[in-house]
Amino acid sequence: MIAIETRNITKQYGNKKSINDVSLTIKKGELFSLLGVNGAGKSTLIKMLSCLVKPTGGKASIFGYDVTKEPEQVKNVISVSPQETAIAPNLTVYENLELMTGIHGFSKKDREQRVREIMDTFSLMPFQRQRSKTLSGGWKRRLSIAMALITEPDILFLDEPTLGLDILARRELWKVIKGLKGNVTIILTTHYLEEAESLSDRICILKQGEVKALGTAEELIVKTSTLSFEDAFVALVEGVSI
Numbered sequence: 001m002i003a004i005e006t007r008n009i010t011k012q013y014g015n016k017k018s019i020n021d022v023s024l025t026i027k028k029g030e031l032f033s034l035l036g037v038n039g040a041g042k043s044t045l046i047k048m049l050s051c052l053v054k055p056t057g058g059k060a061s062i063f064g065y066d067v068t069k070e071p072e073q074v075k076n077v078i079s080v081s082p083q084e085t086a087i088a089p090n091l092t093v094y095e096n097l098e099l100m101t102g103i104h105g106f107s108k109k110d111r112e113q114r115v116r117e118i119m120d121t122f123s124l125m126p127f128q129r130q131r132s133k134t135l136s137g138g139w140k141r142r143l144s145i146a147m148a149l150i151t152e153p154d155i156l157f158l159d160e161p162t163l164g165l166d167i168l169a170r171r172e173l174w175k176v177i178k179g180l181k182g183n184v185t186i187i188l189t190t191h192y193l194e195e196a197e198s199l200s201d202r203i204c205i206l207k208q209g210e211v212k213a214l215g216t217a218e219e220l221i222v223k224t225s226t227l228s229f230e231d232a233f234v235a236l237v238e239g240v241s242i
């Protein structure tokens with residue numbers, strides 16, 4: 001089943017195309033990474049798919065719903081875990097999660113149960129009464145992802161989930177993300193190449209708003225005749241033709 005489909009999607013700001021004619025098909029349950037150097041267009045593409053900005057050309061659909069014509073239906077099946085964590089710092093872990101259930105219209109009765117379920121999934125129970133601002137960076141990101149998943153979305157956009165975390169915290173979060181694989185379709189952006197390589201089913205490399213390469217990490221290594229994914233990435237963004 002197809003989760004996300006774009007056909008020649010384009011976003012032009014002034015006379016510059018931040019995304020130019022991008023056509024992609026992402027399957028349900030896939031973990032799909034978007035890579036590219038700064039300014040390649042990753043955030044712009046995610047913003048269009050999550051109905052935050054409108055395409056200036058082409059189209060995109062999420063489970064068949066058009067992102068421009070049916071944004072309400074799209075928003076019902078997606079969730080975004082943004083780069084800047086969406087956490088209220090003075091609220092406890094429990095209160096942050098409860099707030100999300102309130103925003104999304106859970107009944108009083110269901111709220112507590114859902115909060116407990118998601119705390120359990122993300123091992124947040126021991127921190128439930130702790131103010132969020134006192135959590136470490138890794139646990140803040142974990143809470144942020146838990147908040148994004150409280151509505152059990154079909155699609156989760158994860159924008160640089162491990163930015164600034166040390167390698168141990170990053171690997172802990174990788175375990176969490178791997179645990180979600182298959183159940184939720186995940187679109188991940190990251191600048192950490194080993195993260196994309198370790199987590200992704202397929203990787204799309206954007207360059208100046210266009211798809212430069214698409215495939216598994218292994219396929220991209222083979223296509224560029226390199227020995228590592230990092231070398232493949234560098235070759236692709238520096239302009240190897242494949």
Ligand SMILES: Nc1ncnc2c1ncn2[C@@H]1O[C@H](COP(=O)(O)OP(=O)(O)OP(=O)(O)O)[C@@H](O)[C@H]1O
Nearest residue numbers: 013014017018036037038039040041042043044045
């Ligand atoms: N609101 C805007 N108005 C004008 N130009 C914009 C706007 N948003 C993005 N751009 C431009 O579009 C291009 C792509 O930006 P985008 O933020 O999508 O890249 P990115 O790949 O997410 O970069 P990064 O890795 O730095 O987050 C850049 O040249 C950027 O300056």
